[in-house]
Amino acid sequence: MDIILRRKPELIGKYINGNYKVTIYEDGTRIKETINENDTQFIAKFPDSCDMKITNNCDMGCPMCHEASTIDGKHSDILLTSPIIQNLHPYTELAIGGGNPLSHPRLLDFLEILKEKKVIANMTLNYKHFIDNLSTLQYLMSNKLIRGIGISCNEIDENLIYILEKYPNIVLHIINGLITPENLQKLYGKRVRVLILGYKEIRRGKILYDNNKDFIDNNKRWMYNNVADFITKLRLVSFDELALNQLDVKRAIPEEKWNLYYQGGDGQSTMFVDLVQEEFAKSSISSKRYSLNSIKCLDEALHIIQNEENGK
Secondary structure, three states, X not given: OOOOOOOOOOEEEEEEEOOEEEEEEOOOOXXXXXXXXXXXXXXXXXXXXXXXXXXXXXXOOOXXXXXXXXXXXXXXXXXXXXXXXXXXXXOOEEEEEOOOHHHOOOHHHHHHHHHHOOOEEEEEEEHHHHHHOHHHHHHHHHOOXXXXXXXXOOOOOHHHHHHHHHOOOEEEEEEOOOOOHHHHHOOOOOOOEEEXXXXXXXXXXXXXXXXXXXXXXXHHHHHHHOHHHHHHHOOEEEEOHHHHHHHOHHHHOOHHHHHHHOOOOOOOOEEEEEOOOOEEEOOOOOOOXXXXXXXXXXXXXXXXXXXXXXXX
């Protein structure tokens, strides 16, 4: 669900995908409109966006990490050679992550390939990695090698808010169950963009939940009970599919606004690609995985996922 800014931002590009047209702006806004006004759903032929894991290497050891990344984690060996990279459509949005994507030794080469192909590269980082590599990230942003950055952090302080307000293309990623009411309320009325992620009870996330069940459940309960309130107090807020379901966000939004903002569930026009394990799936938490071997483009991969969802 995307919230549109009042200021009219710079247009990045337009394209047609299946039965709808897409318009993308430099602030991250993506508008989807069916070509036939009688169509009631978007039917994609290729992904509009894709979460792409390029490494499992990370030195943070975060207890909630659902990828179980470690300092000895493997980098993708097919980052520059996979046919799915060579066959990406212009203006496809990639959410590049890991692990710590900045640790991959061929990251710059990869980003230059994407820019040449007019692919929109965004990156998700831990807050510490963002601070430690700020000059590198400023170079990547100023040269449009990455368009947006997602910062993962659940402890909100004045310095973080200052950074989020200074860089309009940075989105704060917070996790349902780990963000406390007190921390969330620090964001009320601030000029920041917030993406609320669902809590993933897999790998280290499962261990963390088992050891902190009361704390996480209490935070989840507060978020669920107050979703209609905090949506109005956060200036720019969106949700991943898991958070939409965990919080039942649809009940808190007028139907006409839901129909305007909601752009479809996981696997309809979005997907997950793990270049480390050379697999793809509906989302990063999907247990059903498919091999990238013999897949030449993400069009094929999305078609496989769509058929699986429809029981074909």
